[in-house]
Amino acid sequence: MPKKKVILKAQIPDNEKTDALMSPCLYINPDVEFKDIPTTGEEYLLKVMKERENYSQVTKCQQDISKFAKNQSCFVAELPRAYVADIFKPTIEWQNIQVADFSDVRMYISRIISKKSQWSNTIRKIEIEQDNLLGWKRFFKMNEPTLSCVLGLPYTLLDRALEILTDIIDDVPPGKTIDYKTGQWIYAFLACTRQPLLSDTTSILRNLARKCAEIRSHINPEQENSREAVAPLNIFICLVSRYFRQYDLAD
Template identity: 65%
Template sequence: MSEKCLYKKAQDDDDLDTLSTVCFQINPGVQLREVPTNGEEYLLKVIKERQSYSTVTKCNKDYSKFAKNQSCFVKELPHAKAPDKLKPTIEWQNIQVADFSDVRMYISRLLAKKSLWPKNLDTVAIESNNINSWKSFFAEREPTLRCVLGLNQTLLDRGLEMLTEILNKVEKGETIDHKTGQWIYAFLACTRQPLVSDTVSILRNLARKCAELRSHIDPEDENANVAAAPLNIFICIVARYFRQYDLAD
């Protein structure tokens, strides 16, 4: 039985007029069959089918009427820079990331072994899209492990969105109140990884809002550093722990 050799065809550079080269040379006596019976017939069938398609495929439909207000690019909101006197040092940021990492590691162990969870977890009943329901939730409860461990990522994301909405009500020159800050920290500590795109967007919006609030604090005020501290913490966590480095100070 004669052997048939499949090989890459040698070609001179001058002969190449396409971006693709012939990888297999098929015996000219091979016939095209509807149902291939050997390797060469199968390759011939694939080649013939490929020739019926253009090298570059273009969309021949006009979808513009469905996307009049859309752009092919995502427009990033501005990120306010810190006043020099309120900008945290790298050493301070490293301490915050290390402390946050310890909290995350502890919570990760709990999530991995439910037998370690606190007994009698709080039952959370909340209208996820109702900001007043969230405001009542944040006001009436404490951000304890009993409360936050049972929340799934969907609720954690929605809660962070609502907390960012609450920050929109903070007056210029003011800062986050203590309890709101506790809730933000708790939700960040329980956020699951790897991050999905929606969660990344929520975290970035939170960091930008914190940066905006910080930019309105008078650096000459005697309490300026105290007011900026929680804002710096959340910017630092989002930027350096959750790897949104372009938002880092």
């Protein structure tokens, strides 16, 4: 019986021993004859290993790593958590109810979208310049936050709309809360937010939750209707943290 050839050697030659992590664990016996076209898995593996010898051990990344999402920087600085009075902290049971109700809304929207051919002709196509801040504010003021209105916007503008709304609530005076209509708009756009989340979308959602927490921190627990004032803020913080899984922002 002919002696079986040794194709792979696990031992590294003395002159090639190194502590580098890139050191290969298998070497090809120089006596092995390669076929132009592999016919077995073993021959294919040998061909790949042989071709790998023609490339350098370190490959330089050609991508420009300086390009990040437009609302994040190379070194993302996490803002400190805003103070929240114990009386304003929602219970986990309350948060679970909000998430469950929100999930039902999103499922309803998904069913509607799946039947787009039945209602697409009744939706008014809305065109608005992405960076026209006054145009967006006029849009939110002149229109009702209905599902038909939100679905009339192109997908590319959904994130931008939520970003504009987040900037709008930044003007809420200390001690005040989000007005009812703005809260409805925010909820509507959250309900239509696409998943899996893009990096830009995640950044917008996190910014929304932080600003809601900041607004809540300025509300006096002893003022009249303070619990009603923090309710929409708690809802948005809850949805961003619990539903969209930004758990580090959860109460």
